[in-house]
Amino acid sequence: MLLNEANPATGFFGLVPWIVFAPVIGLLINAFFGKRLGETGVGLVASLAAGAAFLVSVLQAVSLAQHPEGAIVKLGEWIHIGQLALDWAFRVDTLSVTMMLVVSGVGTLIHIYAIGYMREDVRFKNDPARFPRFFVFLNLFIAAMMILVSGDNYLMLFVGWEGVGLASFLLIGFWYDMDTLGRPSWANSNAAKKAFITNRVGDFGFLIAGFLMFWYLGSFQFDAVFAGAPGLAKLHPEIILLMTVFMLIGVAGKSAQIPLYVWLPDAMAGPTPVSALIHAATMVTAGVYLIARSAPIFGLLHDSQYIVATVGAVTALFAATIAVGQYDIKKVLAYSTISQLGFMVAAVGMGAYVAGMFHLVTHAFFKALLFLGAGSVILGLERGHHHAAHHHGHGSHAENHHEETFDPGDMRNMGGLRKTMPVTFWVYMVGTLALGGIFPFAGFWSKDEILLDASLHFPHVYWILSAAAFLTAFYMGRQVWMVFFGKARHEAAEHAEESPLVITIPLIILAALSALGGFINLPFKGFHQFGHWLEHTLGAIEFPPFSLAVAGVSTLLALGAIALSWLLYQRKPLEHGQADPLAKPLGLLFVGMENKWFIDEAYQFLFVQPYHALAGFLAQKVDWDFWHEWFHDSVLVQGFVGLARFLANPVDLGLIDRVSYWLSDAIRASAEGLRKLQTGFVRSYALSVVLGVAAILGYLLLK
Amino acid sequence: MNFLLEPLSIVTFSPLLGVLVLLFLKSEQKAALRWTALVTSLITFLISLWAFFFSGLYNPANGGLQLVAKYNWINVAGWDIRYYLAADGLSILLILLTTFLTPIAILSTWTAVEERVKDFMLFFLLLEVGMIGVFVAQDLFLFYIFWEFTLIPMYFLIGIWGGPNRLYAAVKFFLYTMAGSILMLLAILWLGINGGTFSVPDLVAQGNIPADTQLWLFIAFAAAFAIKVPMWPLHSWLPDAHVEAPTAGSVILAGVLLKMGTYGFLRFNLPLFPEASVQAAPVIGWLAVIGILYGAAVSFYQKDVKKLVAYSSVSHLGFVMLGMFALNAQGVAGAILQMVNHGLSTGALFLLVGMIYEQTHTRDLPVYGGLWKITPIFGTLTLIVGLSSMGLPGLNGFVGEFTILLGAFGAGMKDGVFAGAGGFWLAGLAAVGVILAAIYILYMFQKMFLGPAGEITKHHDLKDLNWREILTLLPLLVFIFWIGLYPKPFFDLMMPAIENLLMPFQAILMAAH
Amino acid sequence: MTQTDFSTILPVTILTAWASLLLLADLFLPREQKGWTALLAALGLALTMGITLAQSGQEFAPGFGGMIVRDGFSTFLNVLFLLIGLLGIAVSHGYNHRMGIERGEYYPLMLFSVVGMMLMAQATDLIVVFLALELLSFPLYVMAAFAYPKPQSEEAGLKYFLLGAFSSGFVVYGIALAFGATGSTDLAYILAAVSTGAASLPLLTAGAGLILVGFGFKVAAVPFHMWTPDVYQGAPTSVTAFMAAGAKAAGFAALLRVFGMAFPALAADLAPLMAILAALTMILGNLVAVAQTDMKRMLAYSSIAQAGYILMAFAPFDNEAARTMAVAGGLFYLVAYTLASFGSWGVVIALERAEDKGLQITDYNGLGRKYPLLGAAMAVFMLSLIGLPPTLGLIGKIYLFRAALEGGLVWLAIVGALTSIVSAFYYLRVVVNMFMREGQPQVEREWWLEFAIGAVAIGTIIVSLWPFPLFDWAQQAVMVLF
């Protein structure tokens, strides 16, 4: 039926459209029948849909193992105008299948996790009816993300690109009528809007890059573009540079790089599974995927590589500094994500595509794990808070007091959770070590590969990234100490409870992946399985030999950072209400970190307010007051009516009359003392006739 | 009376049968009046489908005029005025859009129009005749008559069933439009006198108008069309007309009447004055770009939903104009598709606004908020339509805007029409409009549906859409998805005609560079 | 008197006799049965119309030594005049009764005036032109004051009379000069004299100019228009309706005849003058109409403006290729104007009540709601006067604009176009008031009046859809002039 006939696909390749269809079917079922299915039913349908997509992805991988050259599965024509030929076509190769596996694999786990998480969340937020909607959106995201990674041309990729943006918008704004603490507010919807619009700015860059591509290379199809690019690079290198820079803008939007990263921290307004799935593991890596996919273009010019790598590296460091100063458990992770994305972008920018993709995969595991762990912590705290409030009793005053001030995401309210939430603690530790880059966890291997590449080709990137790696380990240490160690700084933390199995099982699976994920691409001769896998798509890859020096330095840095954080945060655990121990020694620097270097305020000042003012000025002053009211109403209408009145009264009666008076005076004077004469209307009419006669005769006889 | 039996004559005039029936009904028989109008417009839609797809008389692969009905009408010395109807790829979609939107608009009035139902339906069906006529007339004289005729019913629709400031809006609409068209009339007469015929294909075939004269004629035609579109800065009548018009009127105004302007450029300005078109293209392109950005910025500031949507039309139609005057296949095809898209999306937006207005009697954004919780279907549909309007890929708006921008960008290449007059900047700035579109649509969506419950949401017992309302919107949604996912049938319908249309421009552009 | 002579004036003679007899017959009719006079007058007009149409097949037929003629041109216009007469009776009957001015001499006067108009179209000698002019004018002077002792009516009558007589003084003097220049008042002879060079051109030019003044006065061209609003307002509306259509049409008939037949040699001088007059008339008429609040004054200024449009037909007078079509366009527009003007005055009559009530434009509020057909008809007339489809006014205006463009007078066409937009402004106000404002207008239901309005409205639409026969007829009619 919907399988492709024109392209007799080998193996399971023909099934590839189902990675999109399955979640679409899931979302349709839940959209229309969600209310009747019940919460478990909805969750089951959605998880099955995501699972089906994962299954199809696995089948693709199986087929790829036999036919590593991959396949293009054409579903139908999309836009065909002149030489513009866009198809709905799926590209199955090792790169896209890697992404499919990550997206659907992590996605399925998060679906399952979300059944448990959302069941509690909707109750905490007092709106259980919203439950099915979450899974509709989640499936929508999977579908869009699958389109993104499997499209065979840039425009289909763009469909997914914007589609995930939409899903992200919907999910960030899932609790659209409140803020993160559940109070009625515009905050969440503002965050959602901000994400979408910032992404649109990036999409603008993507579009422009696409236009350049089409008009200089004649196609959007990957193979055709890649075939033409080297020739263009010789003729017009500046066009290639422009193309890559504009594409980088797109990447910056989606993968939260400088200068467009600002939406991602706000995106934490979404429920935690969303943060894990979309804003850590999958969607935000789309930019990395895009650059890896466009390797034949980005690899053409050293300038492009330099720019991309530098942007990535700077982002990595910059975001890491902010992460150090955050108190919200998810905000720390958010800035950490930005920072890690910087690592990946820097990697693919340098041409270390395998390293970048490798880090993408491992990051998906451990960052999803961390976010879900954080979610578990938050739920635990909420349970504890509930519990505490319940026990405190009956004084509604106390309850209100809690409602207003308690933030279950604030690390300053936590502490000592290692005892109350042991499973979460252990998996969280795995995630932390992986992110911190501690041997032998997944993050160590992938980060090391990036640093290795950087040290060989872009030394400045290496130095920046190393600093970022140090900070990474430091802020993760800080977080772990603050959350799980010490004493509970809030009664909610004291009464926190462990999460149910539906939540912890996915955590454990992810923890296993985070611990072991690094082994898919061990940097030793004869291994590099992941690299070889991608080679089928990216072409022959040169693997730099493992450098003990680089690995050693980075491990030392990480350990040092953790030690430093121990010194600061664990040796003397934070007390309730105590300022951050860094605040004093760093002074203003810490204020900057705490306040995200005031970038949001700067954007507000530089872009948002001026646009508001401009729109207001255009709408109110230019369009309405000036153009609509003044020009149309005053100038056109009043002028016209005035002219008409003027002609009716002064001119028709007045001016012509006046002239009549004047002329009759003249005539009277010339008629030598004719009797005093009063003009009346009839006579002025007659005079007008006479004037007409005079004019006509004058014209006829004198001309 | 043979001329009345031609397929296109039947399509054009079949609403008149409904008018006849309406005349014999009493004003009190509201249900009968509504059903008569609805059934008539549905029959017209079916006839139009039949004529183009099932009669076997129309071959979509043929780029020329088809379903030709050509009869002498006024033929005295030097006058050669014909009753000349025909359709081709440039008009077929717009004809179908007209016949498609009219029943939807009528359906939307079911409970919204309670006063003077008979007159309303009369004017509406008459309006349909005029609109179809505009799209099928191939004789300038006949075209002008249909063109001016559409003014009258719309004027009454706004003036009688409109909002509080309706008189002002109606008269302004009338005078602005007429001011433009009367200049066009002079140009039409000039063409008729010098060409000895008013038939457009014949005039195009003659094609011997000197370049400087062309420019004047181009301006005269453009005056009429640009006001109708409306191109910036001639849009001042639009917010008034849209805000005051009843919902169905807004739907038709945005959906079809504005398209008459863009269609006019396409059907008359481009083929009749090719050299002038190439000359004017950069100017029109820049005005279009200004319109795109200006419309988007201004609509962002609006507190009145209808006004917001109205200004968004300025932005959307800027895209249409930009694509059209890119004078390449992508641009023009995108422009035509975008005309349809705008009709669907903006039409649907006006319908949605009308549906909530019926319950709350306010369109003031700040009093809404949090509506999604109470009216989930309404919110979801608005979201989909809004996304289509801001060009989300996978929905119709994207296909149009993307191809337009692609075309406009291509026109900035060295052999394109915008080369040397801004080049890539036109498409680049226009693409910024895509960002701004997201801003105002999301702003609107947020203020209405997201956030904490507003005054209206709190204090009204608001109901979600009922079946009739969903049924009204459903056809639009089907097309929003269809065009977004599989626009091929639509492009297939127009491409042969576009190739014919663009043929002369290659040579002109070659000569120009 | 030969048979040709007689057949030439047969319709006119019959109508004159009919009018005289009617005057007598009226004496014997009791006061409450004056309706019969109207019916009889209509009968006379119908009879004359029948004869005129029966004769219409015959070609150019001069009579009385070339003083009078019967040709396609005169037939066309005579039919129009007779139609105006019939419509005039239809709108007068009930109104005069209602206003208490139902006097027997009204209809004979109207018939005499129609006779004058008909003679005007038939005259080929300046003497006859002058006589016809006076014959059509005198009854109108009287009729304008017909509502005496109502002061406005008296005032209108006297104003019209004094200014009319004043302007005919110029006509007479102009004729004298033309006679002096050529030695004849026969139009054909004048033409011949010019072409043989026997004529004194300056004298003739001056004469033509003065004659133009007289006709300009009749058609209310700027700057000879100033009587129009006052007289139209002051006169009983039924008379105004008749006058606005008839006198104007007759003025144009004479203008066409005299300038077409006698002064082609002066075309180069006269044509620009006509263009200027047309432009001034359109501009002033339309602009001033905007400021009016009284319906009758508004329509009066509108009729001035409409005269300007018709004058456009004379603008390409010096362009041999264009002028036939132009003048045909003028005749066509004359018909369109007559219908729309009569119709709108008819609606005014329907709304007017004693003591000048119901004459403000605001009195039309809600008309379309309460009397949808009457409102629709009025809307049709307004649209026709603006020049919008589907009405005759649009087709007519297109003919005229085309004439101007063909004559190379692009500026005049643009003036016409722009003033049309201006005109939309005030015509639409009526439509707005009728359909979009609330009000309780009071309408007198009168069968004849409503029939006339309805017929005119339907005619305005139908003919616009199939204008070819009418235009063809107009074109045939003007063939004989050039």
Add this chain to the structure above:
Amino acid sequence: MVPVSYYLILSAILFSLGALGVLMRRNALVIFMSIELMLNAANLAFVAFTRVHETFSGQIFVFFVMAVAAAEVAVGLALIVTIYRSRQSVDIDQLSSLKG
């Protein structure tokens, strides 16, 4: 013998006087008489031109003009009398209720 041009000049002067009279007098009757003066100026011109062209038609015209003038008197006086009856005045400057 007096040249024809003298008659013509006289006629022009008379015509102008008549026109001036219309412009300057307030009494309707006097205005009316001024108009008659204009007509008679035309008559004089006709007669004079008749001399020049040696034809009768001009003189015939004069008779017509006189007849018409007489008819005009009938209509005009009737109107003026009517107005005098209702207003006790024939000052045309008072006849200005219609304006605007």
